[in-house]
Amino acid sequence: MAHPLEPRLAAYIAGKLPAASDLTVTALERISGGASRETYRFVLNWTEGGEARMRKLILRRDPPASLIDTERRIEFEAYRAFAGTSVPVPEMLWLEEGDEALDHPFFVAEEIAGYQASPQMLLSGAFDAVLPKVAERKWTILGEIAKADPAPLAQWMETPPPDACWKRELDHWEGLIDKDQAEPLPVTRAAIRWLRANPPPPAQKLSIVHGDYRTGNFLFDAVGEIHGILDWEMSHLGDPLEDLGWSLQPIWTFGRAGRPGGLCSQAQAVAIWERASGLTADPEALHWWILFNCVKGQGIWVGSAAAFNRGGNRAPIMIYPAWWLINAQDRAMLQVMGKL
Amino acid sequence: MNPPVVPVLAELAGLLIKNAMPGVPEAERASDLGLSAALLGVAAEMWDRQAHILVEENRAIRGLLGLAGEDADLHISALKAENDRLRAALIEAQAAAETAGDTARQAAIWAELIASTERRKLSTAPV
Numbered sequence: 001m002a003h004p005l006e007p008r009l010a011a012y013i014a015g016k017l018p019a020a021s022d023l024t025v026t027a028l029e030r031i032s033g034g035a036s037r038e039t040y041r042f043v044l045n046w047t048e049g050g051e052a053r054m055r056k057l058i059l060r061r062d063p064p065a066s067l068i069d070t071e072r073r074i075e076f077e078a079y080r081a082f083a084g085t086s087v088p089v090p091e092m093l094w095l096e097e098g099d100e101a102l103d104h105p106f107f108v109a110e111e112i113a114g115y116q117a118s119p120q121m122l123l124s125g126a127f128d129a130v131l132p133k134v135a136e137r138k139w140t141i142l143g144e145i146a147k148a149d150p151a152p153l154a155q156w157m158e159t160p161p162p163d164a165c166w167k168r169e170l171d172h173w174e175g176l177i178d179k180d181q182a183e184p185l186p187v188t189r190a191a192i193r194w195l196r197a198n199p200p201p202p203a204q205k206l207s208i209v210h211g212d213y214r215t216g217n218f219l220f221d222a223v224g225e226i227h228g229i230l231d232w233e234m235s236h237l238g239d240p241l242e243d244l245g246w247s248l249q250p251i252w253t254f255g256r257a258g259r260p261g262g263l264c265s266q267a268q269a270v271a272i273w274e275r276a277s278g279l280t281a282d283p284e285a286l287h288w289w290i291l292f293n294c295v296k297g298q299g300i301w302v303g304s305a306a307a308f309n310r311g312g313n314r315a316p317i318m319i320y321p322a323w324w325l326i327n328a329q330d331r332a333m334l335q336v337m338g339k340l
Numbered sequence: 341m342n343p344p345v346v347p348v349l350a351e352l353a354g355l356l357i358k359n360a361m362p363g364v365p366e367a368e369r370a371s372d373l374g375l376s377a378a379l380l381g382v383a384a385e386m387w388d389r390q391a392h393i394l395v396e397e398n399r400a401i402r403g404l405l406g407l408a409g410e411d412a413d414l415h416i417s418a419l420k421a422e423n424d425r426l427r428a429a430l431i432e433a434q435a436a437a438e439t440a441g442d443t444a445r446q447a448a449i450w451a452e453l454i455a456s457t458e459r460r461k462l463s464t465a466p467v
Contacts, residue, residue, distance in 0.1 A: 003365055029367040182342045183420075184427035187453050190434060255466045305342045314351050316375035322342055323382050327460040331467040334457060339450055 003028040005040070005102065009059065012101040013044060013108070016094050020046040028059070037072075037233065038063050041111050056113050058090065061106035063313055073097060076107050077156045078235040081208065086144050088112075088228050112228040115219035119254050122220060123262040133224030135263035136272055138215070141226060142247060143276025146207045146240035153208055157237045163202035165239040170195055170292060173299040180299070180306035187330040188298045191291055191337065200288040203239035204279055211235045213243045214252045215261035244273055244281060245289030250332035251297050251325060287336070294333040301325045341390070344417070345383050352376050385463060393459045394419035400452050401426040405433060 010025040017023065028042035040059040047053070062072060076095045083089060091110040098105065116122070122134065150159075160168050174192055177185070211234025219228040246252075247260060248269060254262040260269050270281045305322035307313045334340035355376055359369050395411050398419065402409060405426070411419055430449065437445040 029365055030371065031367070183424050184431055186427055186431045186434065186449075187457070189431050190453070193435060193438065250467050253466060257467075302342070308343045308348075308351075316352070316355065316372060316379055319343055319348055319351075319379055320375055323348075323379065324462065324465065326342065327457055327462070328465040328467040330453075331457045331461070331465070334454060335467065339454060340457075 002026075003040075005059075006042070008102055009042065009108075012096065013094070017046065017048070020048050022047045037061060056111040057093070058109045058111045059102075059106055060109065061102055062104040063315075072105050072107055072233070074156055074235060075233040077153060078208065078210075078232040079109070081152050082145075082148070082229075085148070087141055087148070088226065089232075090228055090230075112219055115221050115227045117216060117219050117230065119216040119262065122215060123254055123256065127220075127222075127224070130222070130224030131263050134220055134226065135261070135269065137224065137226040138218065138261060138263065139247070139269045139272035140276040141218075141229060142210070142213055142243055143273045143279075145210055145213070145229075146205075146243065146273070146277040146279055148208055150206050150208045150237050153235075153237060157235075159206065159237055161202075162204075162206060162239070165203045165206075165242070166195075166200050166288070166292070169238060169242065170295070173292075173296045176299045177295070177302060180302045182302065182305055182309055185298065185302070185326075185330070187333050188295060191295055191333045194337065195288065195292055195295065198288065200239075200241070200285040201282065203241070205240065206237055207240035207243075209236050209238040209240070209243050211243070211246070213247050215254065215263065216252075239289065240277065240279055241281060241286055241289040242293070244270070245286060245291075246293040246296070248286075248290050249293040249297060250335050251294070251329055291333065291336045294329060294336055297332070298326065298329045301329060341382075341386060344420075345386065345390075348379060349383060352379060382462060382464075390416055391419060394423050397456055397459060398422055398426055400455065401430050404448060404452055405429055 006025040006028050009028070010023055013025070014020065014023045023044070023046040026043050026045065028040050031039045031041055038059075038061045040061070042057055042059060044055045044057050045053070060072070060075075073095060076092055079089045079092045083091060090112050093108045093110065095107040096102070096105060121127070122131075127134070150157075158168075170192070177188065210229070210232060212231050213229070217229065217231045218226045219230065220226055248266055250257075252261055253259055256262040258265065260266055263269070270286070273279075274281055301321045304318045305326070308318040308322070331340060355372055358364065359372055364372075391414055394416070395414075398411055401407075407426075411422060413419070430452075434446065434449045437449065
């Protein structure tokens with residue numbers, strides 16, 4: 001049975017490709033996950049200049065309510081900023097910010113087909129031989145993101161002074177926790193008090209921050225190469241240590257204690273990142289950013305619970321992070337603070 | 341647990357009915373049912389121990405705060421409401437201990453917070 005979005009999407013794309021005829025959208029199916037955007041893959045067929053053509057594409061549509069509220073243009077422009085660089089990203093095709101075409105804003109992008117993103121698959125044991133290669137590529141690419149010139153994105157993203165990056169982020173995420181928490185969070189509140197009392201040094205440079213750079217948000221192959229960096233919806237300009245801290249926060253060890261991303265030691269990850277970025281990860285500053293990212297994680301998990309509790313999005317994907325990760329995130333904070 | 345178990349189970353019941361009907365795209369059915377199964381597993385794990393966790397935690401926090409009383413109403417919703425009240429007071433007490441430089445009191449509160457995350461830990465938790 002054809003998905004009801006197929007003819008509507010075909011009509012939208014036909015308007016973007018005036019030289020195309022016989023345009024069809026088929027095989028549209030939702031990709032599991034996607035708590036912040038609804039993600040679908042589909043096949044576009046059309047005829048142009050007498051020649052039949054086909055592309056595998058991705059549709060990313062805003063849901064009714066999300067665990068994080070972000071601007072899809074920022075995500076779209078972040079992908080475009082890295083097109084053709086050493087940071088592998090899918091090609092962005094069309095951005096629609098209105099509700100008319102598909103009820104919610106969306107964008108359409110190239111599908112980087114044939115690769116995997118699942119952390120469970122990567123860490124199943126089948127890929128153990130290539131995990132060092134994945135780690136090398138993962139933190140090398142993050143270093144390249146940190147090294148990149150942020151100027152092209154300044155028209156879309158706020159540009160904070162280097163000494164204000166930490167406060168802007170902490171204010172933002174504490175504000176979301178204030179708004180969304182359904183229960184008191186003593187460990188999280190203690191962490192926030194510590195972060196405010198012990199601010200990090202100014203950012204050594206202003207960087208593009210991916211915002212969700214972790215195992216699960218890149219496409220890998222059987223030999224450990226990375227073919228696409230995904231999920232840029234939380235991208236912004238800020239301290240490059242923020243992204244490194246997110247990649248190192250304990251929640252993303254996937255149960256492999258002491259192995260960020262389930263891949264290697266923290267010292268190895270930091271060394272790869274420093275080599276690729278040309279920047280320094282001061283241990284005390286990095287500690288601040290890892291703990292901050294534990295607070296940020298908690299903000300996301302309580303946000304997913306709030307979206308469910310308010311009735312805006314009752315999908316199971318909104319429940320699972322809250323049930324599985326709120327207490328685990330507290331334990332991650334205790335670890336980082338040296339309490340556990 | 342947040343969201344509370346009761347509305348989650350009600351939502352999952354509706355989702356199972358929806359996915360029993362024809363016409364649901366296969367990928368969406370697989371995603372819905374897989375996540376539902378995982379959530380039912382978490383609910384099952386917490387079913388027997390949730391009340392015990394809350395009673396034990398409420399007792400510990402009352403002890404730290406020097407409060408009298410005990411849990412008479414053993415409905416999860418009543419225990420959770422009392423737990424929320426006590427944990428909010430614990431946040432205030434911990435902040436006050438930090439301001440006062442009372443390291444012994446801070447250590448006692450940290451010990452309870454560590455114990456609370458042990459009580460609440462799921463068997464599949466990543467940390």
